[in-house]
Amino acid sequence: MPRKKSSGNPVHSEFPKAPTGIQGLDEITGGGLPRGRTTLVCGSPGCGKTLLGMEFLVRGILESGEPGVMLAFEETAEELTQNVRSLGFDLDDLIKDNKLILDTIPIEATEFEENGEYDLEGLFVRLGDAIDTIGAKRIVLDTIEVLFGGLSNQGIIRSELRRLFQWLKNRNMTSIVTGERGEGSLTRQGLEEYVSDCVILLDHRVNEQMSTRRLRVVKYRGSMHGTNEFPFLIEQHGLSVLPITSLVLEHKISKDIISTGLPQLDEMFGIKGVYRGSTILVTGGVGTGKSSLVSHFADAACRRGEPAIYFAFEESSPQIIRNMKSIGLSLDKWVKKGLLQIQASRPTLFGLESHLVNFYNAVHTYAPQLVIMDPINDFLSIGSPREIKSLFLRMVDFLRSRQITLICTALTTPGESSQDTEVGVSSLADTWILLSNREYDGEHQRQLYILKSRGMAHSHQVRGYTMNHRGWHLKEVSGGHR
Amino acid sequence: MSPRRPSTTRKVVPAGADAGIRLRLYVTGATSLSLRAMANIKSICRDYLEDLNPDLQIIDLYRNPSSARANHIFAAPTLIKEFPLPSCRIIGDLSKKDRVLHSLGLTPSPPLTS
Numbered sequence: 001m002p003r004k005k006s007s008g009n010p011v012h013s014e015f016p017k018a019p020t021g022i023q024g025l026d027e028i029t030g031g032g033l034p035r036g037r038t039t040l041v042c043g044s045p046g047c048g049k050t051l052l053g054m055e056f057l058v059r060g061i062l063e064s065g066e067p068g069v070m071l072a073f074e075e076t077a078e079e080l081t082q083n084v085r086s087l088g089f090d091l092d093d094l095i096k097d098n099k100l101i102l103d104t105i106p107i108e109a110t111e112f113e114e115n116g117e118y119d120l121e122g123l124f125v126r127l128g129d130a131i132d133t134i135g136a137k138r139i140v141l142d143t144i145e146v147l148f149g150g151l152s153n154q155g156i157i158r159s160e161l162r163r164l165f166q167w168l169k170n171r172n173m174t175s176i177v178t179g180e181r182g183e184g185s186l187t188r189q190g191l192e193e194y195v196s197d198c199v200i201l202l203d204h205r206v207n208e209q210m211s212t213r214r215l216r217v218v219k220y221r222g223s224m225h226g227t228n229e230f231p232f233l234i235e236q237h238g239l240s241v242l243p244i245t246s247l248v249l250e251h252k253i254s255k256d257i258i259s260t261g262l263p264q265l266d267e268m269f270g271i272k273g274v275y276r277g278s279t280i281l282v283t284g285g286v287g288t289g290k291s292s293l294v295s296h297f298a299d300a301a302c303r304r305g306e307p308a309i310y311f312a313f314e315e316s317s318p319q320i321i322r323n324m325k326s327i328g329l330s331l332d333k334w335v336k337k338g339l340l341q342i343q344a345s346r347p348t349l350f351g352l353e354s355h356l357v358n359f360y361n362a363v364h365t366y367a368p369q370l371v372i373m374d375p376i377n378d379f380l381s382i383g384s385p386r387e388i389k390s391l392f393l394r395m396v397d398f399l400r401s402r403q404i405t406l407i408c409t410a411l412t413t414p415g416e417s418s419q420d421t422e423v424g425v426s427s428l429a430d431t432w433i434l435l436s437n438r439e440y441d442g443e444h445q446r447q448l449y450i451l452k453s454r455g456m457a458h459s460h461q462v463r464g465y466t467m468n469h470r471g472w473h474l475k476e477v478s479g480g481h482r
Numbered sequence: 483m484s485p486r487r488p489s490t491t492r493k494v495v496p497a498g499a500d501a502g503i504r505l506r507l508y509v510t511g512a513t514s515l516s517l518r519a520m521a522n523i524k525s526i527c528r529d530y531l532e533d534l535n536p537d538l539q540i541i542d543l544y545r546n547p548s549s550a551r552a553n554h555i556f557a558a559p560t561l562i563k564e565f566p567l568p569s570c571r572i573i574g575d576l577s578k579k580d581r582v583l584h585s586l587g588l589t590p591s592p593p594l595t596s
Contacts, residue, residue: 105556111570112560113585116518116577121510122543122555129547151557 015222018066018138018174021059022052023360024232024241029217029225033198036172038165040195042179042187043202048213048234049178051087052202053140054080055238056176058089061099066137066174069101069130073146077102087238101130107150114152120160124167131171139168139175145189165194186218197221203229212352215241233357240357253277254403261300262293264474268450270457274431276369277403278454279396281426283410284435288446289467290409291315293435294372295324295331296472297407302334306369309362310342313378317342328470341366347378352391355379359395363404371399375409376425389425396428430454448474502534503586504565510558511544515575519559522576530583537565563587 019032026032033039033056041049050072057068072080080102081091094100103126130136147157168175177195179187186192192199199219205212214229232241256276259266266273274280280297282290294310301308310331312320320342321332334340343362347355363371379388392408399406408425426432432451437444449462464475507523509516520540527536543550543558553562557573563586576582 103551105554107556110554112557113570113572113581114574115572115581115585116522116574117515118557118559118574119510119515120556121513121558122508122550122560123557125510125543125547125558126550126556129550132547 017223018060019064020056021063022055022239022241023237024230025215025239028230028241029198029220030223033174033176034220034223035174036169037197038168038173038175038177038195039198039200040177040179040187040191041200041202042181042191044181044204047181047202047204048232048239049202050075050080050142051084051234052200052239053142053176053178054084054089055087057100057138057140058084058091058094059238060138060174061094067099067134068138068140069103069127069134069136070140070142071127071130072102072104072142073107074143075104076106077104080104087234089238098134101134101136103127103130107146110150117156118153119156120147120164123160124164128171131173137172137174139173140178141175142178143180144177145179145187145191148189161191162194202232231352231356240360256403258304258405259300261296261298261303262472262474264463265448265472268459268461268463268474269431269453274405274453275455276405277400278405278430279400279428280405280407280431280433281410281429282407282433282435283412283426285412285437288435288437289465289472290411290435291320291374292324292327292329292467293433293472294374294407294409295320295327295329297405298331298340298370298372299329299334301370301405302337302339305339307339307366308334308341308370308372309366309368310340310372310374311359311362312342312344312374313347314375316344320344326469327467327472341368347382352379352382352387355382356391356394360398363398363402368404370405370407373406373408375411377411392425392428501537502566503531503563504537505539506553506562506564507538507540508543508549508553508555508558508560508562509540511542516542516559518575518577519561522579522582523561526576526579526582530588 016035017029017031017033018035019026041052043049054070057070060066060068070080075083084091091100091102095102105123127139131139144161147161148154151157165177177191179189179191182188182190186199186201198217198221201216201218203214203216205214213232213234215232216229217225217227230241232239254276257271257273258276259273282293284290298308298310310320315323321335324331331340331342335342341362343358345358376392379391396406408429410425429452431453434449434451436447436449438447439445446465446467447462448465450458450460461477463477466473466475505523505527507519509519523538527538541549543555549555559573559575561572561576561582563570570585570587572582572585
């Protein structure tokens with residue numbers, strides 16, 4: 001799967017940065033870790049510290065051409081190699097090519113006695129030798145804190161660590177030091193005292209039976225950075241941090257207008273369509289034709305030759321294709337041409353983070369110009385309203401910055417306040433189309449109303465519509481004004 | 483005496499194949515720690531280990547940086563008893579001599595010279 005390099009650097013900083021190549025991390029740090037300095041990565045056991053370090057080294061080699069050294073105090077070289085092989089990194093090749101050195105100091109497994117004074121100069125010699133052998137630019141020390149458990153003279157360790165971090169800086173090494181999360185402090189041994197440039201905290205917790213990993217940049221001297229907790233995943237290509245894609249609201253705004261697929265509906269918008277890259281919300285009760293309306297959007301996009309992704313959360317792909325055929329839309333034609341992707345899944349099947357990752361990956365892979373999410377209601381059951389809102393904020397932001405149009409549908413239940421149902425998405429939407437099904441004059445009448453559409457004049461009419469084998473039809477209104 | 487860098491692998495005590503004990507002392511240049519450790523191990527060899535015909539080598543990690551990794555050295559000075567088995571390693575300047583002898587698995591005997 002193609003990995004996008006962070007697109008543009010929205011944060012201006014005086015300090016040079018070394019891109020980690022880790023999806024999302026470079027975006028929230030505005031370009032990577034501080035170059036030539038030490039970053040502390042801390043977290044509880046199993047939170048992904050070692051993996052983050054390994055990926056930083058491997059991607060440094062593959063994407064930035066910077067050889068790296070891994071010094072592990074807990075795991076053996078075999079264990080390390082095995083652990084990252086599942087992520088598609090072949091360390092053996094990199095080692096053979098003199099791009100990577102894996103060195104281990106299994107201090108807890110080594111028997112030795114202390115007799116009199118000593119220092120850790122041996123460690124310096126080793127690191128220095130490894131650096132010189134391959135011309136390393138990056139170093140990971142994982143987890144250096146075990147020194148405190150292995151050696152009795154804590155005073156020596158502290159002064160030697162202070163010297164080590166200074167030494168790494170003098171050698172202009174971009175380094176990661178990992179540390180175990182302590183009670184009431186970032187690391188058990190207070191490593192944060194020594195590393196003052198950048199601190200990243202990883203967290204792994206289970207919330208309502210859903211396991212989520214999170215990453216937070218606690219500190220980044222001299223640089224702007226996202227301070228929120230960002231969910232991240234360990235997936236088949238390594239870590240994925242899921243950021244709010246831009247720290248600043250600086251999206252390019254499109255003046256490009258696209259058709260909804262229904263000329264009569266286009267007419268209701270002052271600009272004869274909707275803006276490309278905008279977010280459109282379609283809400284309505286059961287049987288108001290939300291899916292068919294968004295299918296018109298999809299059909300129109302494919303007709304223009306623009307790829308589209310349809311995330312279906314209630315119906316399967318064959319179901320959607322069959323149903324749309326009944327209103328004259330042959331979506332299967334676009335699926336066969338590779339223009340339309342229908343991805344059906346149940347929201348409750350995965351956690352929010354997985355959905356977000358799945359979503360990002362699909363967008364990266366298929367580069368759509370239109371994304372449909374139908375419907376978004378079920379997301380309510382897999383997270384708190386705040387989390388859902390933040391999920392959508394990220395998706396909307398991500399798509400907007402890429403000029404991809406997003407259409408979401410939401411089911412409204414009669415009698416329920418519509419504000420609850422739209423999971424707070426309505427405020428993010430640029431255009432909000434309301435559909436309703438009213439009993440009037442002895443029959444059910446379907447009606448459409450544009451509640452809002454930012455940046456344009458639009459019709460305030462309530463328009464009746466019908467659906468038949470040729471699709472949607474908006475009824476003409478007599479006497480109304482546009 | 484002015485501090486002198488120890489040579490790469492200098493045989494301090496010449497030993498034949500019949501050496502009863504093989505010791506390697508890894509030091510880092512001529513720091514005071516290195517010098518103390520060298521003096522201590524030499525006097526231990528001289529005073530206690532003569533009967534074993536000890537094979538002692540002092541290795542300067544600065545001149546043999548790759549030997550640090552090969553021998554899993556992280557602290558300096560480090561003394562490794564390679565033979566007889568079981569091997570053992572001691573880190574520090576070896577200032578507690580009776581403790582060194584104990585670690586090497588030798589019963590300390592009273593020194594000939596005080």
